[in-house]
Amino acid sequence: MGQDGGxxxxxxxxxxxxxxxxxxxxxxxxxxxxxxxxPVRRMPGGKQGSVFCFEQELAAWALHQGDDEDRGETATVPSDVSASPLPPPLAEEVAIARLGRPPR
Structure with missing residues (x-):
């Protein structure tokens, strides 16, 4: 599925x-x-255009998306990503989505 991207x-x-x-x-x-x-990157060549990205870039992107009401959906970041600490409301939302309950 993924690799360590340094x-x-x-x-x-x-x-x-x-x-x-x-x-x-x-x-x-x-x-x-x-x-x-x-922030996705595309592999050169091929008809399908394979994509890849890095978790830290996705985490940073999600944190900057905010809760714009006109966008409808919001991106949530898994709490185990070490790019930067999540704001408490977002961290709780992720925990509820993954565990079905708020963090202790």
């Missing part, structure tokens, strides 16, 4: 891996890449 953290390969990171559907993250500048 400075960028863990590398996520493909739309499914990126979608799993956010706990969203593949088409949702594809739309975010197209409309909201989700």
């Amino acid at each position: 400075q960028g953290g863990k590398r996520l390969d493909g739309w499914k891996s990126i979608a799993a990171y956010f706990n969203r559907d593949r088409t949702t993250v594809m739309r975010w890449a197209r409309e909201r500048d989700l």
Whole structure:
């Protein structure tokens, strides 16, 4: 699924891996890449245009998305990403989404 990207953290390969990171559907993250500048990189060559990205870049992107009401959906970052500490409301939302309960 992913590799260690050194400075960028863990590398996520493909739309499914990126979608799993956010706990969203593949088409949702594809739309975010197209409309909201989700930081994905494309592999050169090939008809399908394989994509990859790094967890730390996704975490930074998600933190800057905010809660714009006109966007509808918000991106959440898994709490185990070490790029930077999550603000308490976002960290709690991620914990509830992953564990089904607030953190202790």
